[in-house]
Amino acid sequence: MNAKVFETNEVQDLLKAAANLGCEDGNARAKEITHRLLGDLFKAIEDLDMTPDEIWAGVTYFNKLGQDGEAALLAAGLGLEKYLDIRMDAQDLEADVHGGTPRTIEGPLYVAGAPVRDRVSKIDVNPDADAGPLIIHGTVTGPDGKPVAGAVVECWHANSKGFYSHFDPTGAQSEFNLRGAVRTGADGKYEFRTLMPVGYGCPPHGATQQLLNMIARHGNRPAHVHFFVTSDKTRKLTTQINIEGDPLIWDDFAYATREELVPQVVDKTGGVALGLKADAYKDIQFDIALSPLIKGKDNQLVNRPRASAAA
Ligand code: MBD
Ligand code: FE
Numbered sequence: 108m109n110a111k112v113f114e115t116n117e118v119q120d121l122l123k124a125a126a127n128l129g130c131e132d133g134n135a136r137a138k139e140i141t142h143r144l145l146g147d148l149f150k151a152i153e154d155l156d157m158t159p160d161e162i163w164a165g166v167t168y169f170n171k172l173g174q175d176g177e178a179a180l181l182a183a184g185l186g187l188e189k190y191l192d193i194r195m196d197a198q199d200l201e202a203d204v205h206g207g208t209p210r211t212i213e214g215p216l217y218v219a220g221a222p223v224r225d226r227v228s229k230i231d232v233n234p235d236a237d238a239g240p241l242i243i244h245g246t247v248t249g250p251d252g253k254p255v256a257g258a259v260v261e262c263w264h265a266n267s268k269g270f271y272s273h274f275d276p277t278g279a280q281s282e283f284n285l286r287g288a289v290r291t292g293a294d295g296k297y298e299f300r301t302l303m304p305v306g307y308g309c310p311p312h313g314a315t316q317q318l319l320n321m322i323a324r325h326g327n328r329p330a331h332v333h334f335f336v337t338s339d340k341t342r343k344l345t346t347q348i349n350i351e352g353d354p355l356i357w358d359d360f361a362y363a364t365r366e367e368l369v370p371q372v373v374d375k376t377g378g379v380a381l382g383l384k385a386d387a388y389k390d391i392q393f394d395i396a397l398s399p400l401i402k403g404k405d406n407q408l409v410n411r412p413r414a415s416a417a418a
Contacts, residue, residue: 113153122146172314179215179411181315183361184326188212195407199398202406207250207398211363213345214333216271217263219415223288229300229382230262230287233280237267238302240383242375243332243348245394246295249341254295255397258338261288264304264331273414276310282416300381303389306330306355319360326360329353334395341397342405348393 112118126142127133152162172178182188192210199205222228231238247258263286265271272280285304289297309316309326319326330350337343349356349364351372356364370393378388400406 109156111153113150118149122149168314168318171317175310175313175315177310177313177315180309180313181318183212183214183363184309184315184319184324186362188214189362191409198407202401204398204401207396208344208346208394209365209367210345211347211365211368212361213335213409213411214347214361214363216274217333217335217413218273218283218286219413220418221261221263221283221286221288222418223259223290225290226292226296227298227300228287228289230283230285231300231302232284233266234384235267235302238304240378240385240388241301241303241391242298242381242383242388243301243391243393244296244298245392247291247297247336247338247395247397248295249338249397250399252396254291254293255338255341256291256293256295258291258295258297258336258341258397259288260291260297260395261335261337262286262299262301263333264301265307266302267305269305269307271307273416283418300383302384304330304332304350306353309360324360325358327355328359328361329355329364331363334393336395336397338397340400342400343408344395344397345409346395348391350391 122142122145123129125145126138128138128142151157172181189212192212195210221230243262247255247260249255263271266275266280266285268277268279270277270280272282272284272286285301287299287301289299291297307328309319316326330353331347332350333347335343335345347363347368349359349369351369356369370391373390373392375388375390376386378384379386381388
């Protein structure tokens with residue numbers, strides 16, 4: 108079909124009616140976004156001459172996406188979440204905010220409510236025969252380069268199957284396994300004693316993987332560890348580290364890898380004295396530099412619905 112209808116009054120009026128632009132009631136921002144997104148979709152349907160079959164396949168896809176609870180997973184996989192980071196990075200440059208540990212995406216698997224401990228936390232609760240011990244530690248510094256006391260470092264990561272507690276389809280993990288929070292002391296230091304994670308893969312029969320299969324992409328992430336770092340005097344940092352040597356480090360389906368976020372993994376001994384399950388362990392030093400509040404405020408704090416549980 109070559110007939111062009113998008114620019115006709117009939118279609119333009121339909122868009123305005125659908126977004127309810129003709130009256131003052133309702134949320135003006137919601138109307139603006141609805142009008143724009145719907146218009147962009149209508150235009151794309153015309154430009155690409157999408158068939159009714161394709162449209163209904165897409166509508167059906169949204170139903171499956173919701174049933175699978177994967178909308179936020181798809182947002183990560185399609186680079187939408189990365190795009191938000193690119194925009195925040197650019198806003199920082201414009202506002203002359205430089206340096207500090209780079210942000211990278213939060214992802215959909217955070218759970219609020221992990222127990223907060225002072226300086227050190229052992230966060231592996233469930234045994235995991237296939238995972239060796241790992242210590243992640245470092246110093247949190249502020250914009251002045253000095254250690255930050257009272258910063259809260261939260262971390263969360265997958266087990267040796269690539270599954271996260273709270274979202275584990277096998278039900279094998281207890282609440283907050285491999286999730287923890289540590290408050291720094293005067294020296295700004297934090298430490299997590301845990302087990303080595305393995306990379307995540309999208310649920311093989313879920314909506315996200317279904318789309319990725321159609322476009323010949325994989326749905327895997329390299330092994331990684333997530334962090335939130337908060338303190339009164341700085342902006343909240345959302346970031347991750349990747350485990351050095353993972354073959355997917357530069358092939359992450361969620362585009363979260365950044366050069367500064369691949370710290371060295373060092374072999375160490377003395378784990379038994381530290382309460383680890385073996386004497387030989389892997390050690391990662393990840394120092395965290397926080398960025399300043401802007402006019403006393405965190406200008407980029409992200410509010411999104413997040414899972415929570417009681418510790
Ligand atoms: C993850 O563990 C993750 O971090 C992201 C971004 C998406 C899916 C699973
Ligand atoms: Fe993750």
